[in-house]
Amino acid sequence: VNRFMIIPMFNFFSNYIGNFGIIILLMTLVIKLILFPLTYKSYISSAKMRVLKPEIDEINARIPADKMADRQKATMELYNKVGVSPMSGCLPTLLQMPILIALFNFFPGSIELRQQSFLWAKDLSSYDAIFTWSTHIPLIGNHISLFCVLMTITSVLYTHLNMASSGGQEQIPGMKWMMYLMTIIFLGVFNDYASGLSYYYFIAT
Numbered sequence: 214v215n216r217f218m219i220i221p222m223f224n225f226f227s228n229y230i231g232n233f234g235i236i237i238l239l240m241t242l243v244i245k246l247i248l249f250p251l252t253y254k255s256y257i258s259s260a261k262m263r264v265l266k267p268e269i270d271e272i273n274a275r276i277p278a279d280k281m282a283d284r285q286k287a288t289m290e291l292y293n294k295v296g297v298s299p300m301s302g303c304l305p306t307l308l309q310m311p312i313l314i315a316l317f318n319f320f321p322g323s324i325e326l327r328q329q330s331f332l333w334a335k336d337l338s339s340y341d342a343i344f345t346w347s348t349h350i351p352l353i354g355n356h357i358s359l360f361c362v363l364m365t366i367t368s369v370l371y372t373h374l375n376m377a378s379s380g381g382q383e384q385i386p387g388m389k390w391m392m393y394l395m396t397i398i399f400l401g402v403f404n405d406y407a408s409g410l411s412y413y414y415f416i417a418t
Contacts, residue, residue, distance in 0.1 A: 214315035227325065234331030237409055241417050244312060251308055261297045320410035333359060337409035352401035360411035365400040367418040372396060 222243060226236040245252075268291055276284045320326065326338040334341035342356035349355050372392045403411050 214311050215319050218312075219315050219319050223319075223323070223325070232331070233326060233329045233337055233409070234334075234412070237331075237337075237413055238416060241413055244316075245417060248309055248312070258297070261295070265291065265295065265297065316413060317410065320407040320413065323409075326407070326409055331409075331412070334408040334412070337412070338407050340405055341408035341411075352398075353404055356404070358404050358408060358411065360408045360415055361400060361403045361406075364403065364411045364415040364418065365396055367415055368396040368399065369393065371418050 219240075222240055223236065226239050227233075230236050230239070269288060272284060272287045272291065276287060278284075321338055323338060327336065329337050331337055333343060340356065340358045341360050343359045345356040347355065403414075
């Protein structure tokens, strides 16, 4: 994906634009447009599941929990009746993974981004520390990166809005704190990573 898509697109914009922050912004817009059909399909699937939630709740209330097989059968019959597949929301996300993995490797490995600044970030291929301290804190380290913080904030807001609209926390109580925990883990992972990648995820979200 990097060889035939990301790098050629990066080189194309580099021929006309000297600001690498603007280049990353344009690359984000192009990638989002490419992924739009998959994102839209996932959104439609999620919307259909929300519409069906009252009927699924009725099935769960009608069929006891000890008859799980009957519940599953009635639920799948409902899905087939209205043409909804539970996997239709997962497949678009799965198909996006190669691009996400490619970008995860592209930003810290791109020699063109070395020592290239954007806004407060002095090097887009390294972390953009705005506060540093002498002691080492688990998960965070000895600094905090602003683009990483912005990425985490937008991820938390996106998770909150998404779960509030889908009602997922009511169906799977443990999923709510798991989703928020993942965003905090990403804060620790990306805090030491390339600021260009955190910037990409921030504006993409």
